[in-house]
Amino acid sequence: MFQTDGDVNTELLRAAAAEANRNYKIQSNDVLSIRFYTNKGEILVDPNNFLRQELMQSSGGGGRMGNQQIGQQQERQDYLVFPNGEVKVPMIGFLPVAGLTVAQADSLFQSRFETYYRDTYVYTQVINRRVVVLGATGGSVIPLPNESMNVVEVLALAGGMPANGKAHNIRLIRDIASPMPIVQVIDLSTIAGVQKANLRVMPNDVVYVEPFRRVFNESLRDALLVLGAVTNVLTSYIVIKDIVN
Incomplete structure (x- = not known):
């Protein structure tokens, strides 16, 4: 699965990683978590309005009140x-x-909400960024809570490096659906390999950990499948022959 002869398009991988360092760009089909607050996000630091009550008391109740908060715990x-x-x-x-x-995007939302609320504070997150881990780990989808995660962190979230996985042969695949995917072979078995590799992951990457092949077990399984099929055929032949006779 995902066999390669060394690195493929390594320079493109480095260029893509450099672009990622400039911040993730929102894409079609992304899911955004957007939270809106008034009064410069006052509710975030004063959820129970203690600060506001103190200000009102110190000013004799005549302090200037801002817009009503958009929900206490939004x-x-x-x-x-x-x-x-x-x-x-x-x-x-x-x-x-x-x-x-x-x-x-935060700045755009904030400028538009200023029409309705004073001193708007907006907090946005992209919540569907993820990486797929396949191979010896069994397969899992790992969410990316931030923009600076690397292969080691993703493997740790997937359950760690499995005993039957080749730490020296891990493939980081980017743009897997494109005609020319970007592939890097990563060696995590040595410090030199870790230092050489570009470990930064991006949304929709695929991390493939090649498993060790157990040739004897695989051959035995295939032989048992063939033997089972032959046995079924012979059994059917004997039954039919007995019926005919």
Whole structure:
């Protein structure tokens, strides 16, 4: 599975990793978690309004009040980025976000909500970023909670390096659905191999840990399958022969 003769398109991998370092760009079909707050996010640091009550008391109750907070403990709201790159947000409608970093999207949402609320604070996360781990680990989908995760962290989340896995032959595959996927063979068995490899992962990467082949077990299994098929044929032949006779 995923056999290669050494590294494939290593330079493209390095270029893609360098681009990733400039921050993840929102894409179509991403799912965004967007939280909106007023008064510069006051509710985040003063969830029980203690600070506001103290200010009101010290000013004799005549302190200037800002906009009413958008919920005391606001639940997470998830929004899908449509194939055209737009996301539909309550009150402000459709906004183009594909190609923007999360920080740029925050600024865009904030500027639009300023029409309705004063000193808006917006916090956005991309919650569907993930990496697929296959091979000796058995297979799992690992969410990426941040933008700086590496292969070692992903393998740890997948259960660690399995005993039947080849630590010297791990493949990091990027753009697997494209006509020319980017592949890097990673050697985690030595410090030199770790230092040489580009371990940075990106959303939708595939990490494949090649398992050790147990030739004897595989050959025995195949032989048993053939023997079983031959036995079934002979049994059927004998039964039919007895019926005929």
